[in-house]
Amino acid sequence: MNKEDRVIMGFRDLYNKMVWLNKDKMEEGLKGYKSSEVHCIEYIEKNADSNVTKLAESLYMTRGAISKITQKLIHKGLIESYQKSDNKKEIYFRLTEQGKVIFRIHEDLHKEFQERDKAVFEHVTEEQFDSMLSFVEKYSRHLDAEIKKQGIDMKSE
Amino acid sequence: MNKEDRVIMGFRDLYNKMVWLNKDKMEEGLKGYKSSEVHCIEYIEKNADSNVTKLAESLYMTRGAISKITQKLIHKGLIESYQKSDNKKEIYFRLTEQGKVIFRIHEDLHKEFQERDKAVFEHVTEEQFDSMLSFVEKYSRHLDAEIKKQGIDMKSE
């Protein structure tokens, strides 16, 4: 296997492992809340004026799925919706006080994971960090361009 | 946001993007086959004597899910099961000729993706590759240890 493949597959495996391991801990600390719900809460708190469409694009899910999740979160009293006076179509979300409690618990768990994995990062140099970051960003931009291209392709078919 | 987070989240986003983009192409080239089915086919071809349990662990899915997928693949005539004379419990899988056709199409698509992303890797030096690989492997081992620990924790609860 060449190095390109090894890097990609290595990261795939690492990512899967991380999700699998953290999911249990998450659902232990946040009983009754699915990870997708928590992801929505996290995004809503960090991004002002988030709506169904933005959530869907950022979390790589369909608008249908996000629509259902946000409705559930409203019923649970974790988020609330609001609109702007000049637009009767778009519906935005913000956290309620109760939602912020969940957000904070999630943040704490996140810190816990960071603490758990601290040792891995200890001997990573600044140069290595920067190298990885620039690689990730470059690849990400490349895929953005491909996704855009794909979007055009699809319509022309 | 610190660099640790940026690396992790950067990779998460990159991974999601890649899955999202490649899934369409995959389902275009392999009409009628779900990505999970293709993943099973890929693993079975690359690992001798694979069974439900090994597939589940490697693909980060439950045995129940893999059991259903492999049954479907058998009905479709893509894989076949066999047992060993000294064990009446474990059931292994191998690809049929038809399954190998699918495997090869998948391989070709994989190469196509590699070609598409070639530019990203062009200016990555050997040192950068090695640095990323060692990071991934180190992190992966760390998580393996944590997963193992978690396994023990769970039983003691």
Next chain:
DNA sequence: CTTATTTTGTTGACAGGGAAACAAAATGAC
């Protein structure tokens, strides 16, 4: 050898998310 425990694969009930069709509002073309 006998009995308890673990491993392996399967099943059925259930929930989460995707695809597609849809209505309502916003935007664009003219």
Next chain:
DNA sequence: GTCATTTTGTTTCCCTGTCAACAAAATAAG
């Protein structure tokens, strides 16, 4: 202005994967 197109959010149907209970075989404990 009017009409067509696009954007946004919702709903219904359906498929996939999880969970938990299970049976059968293998292994461990005694």
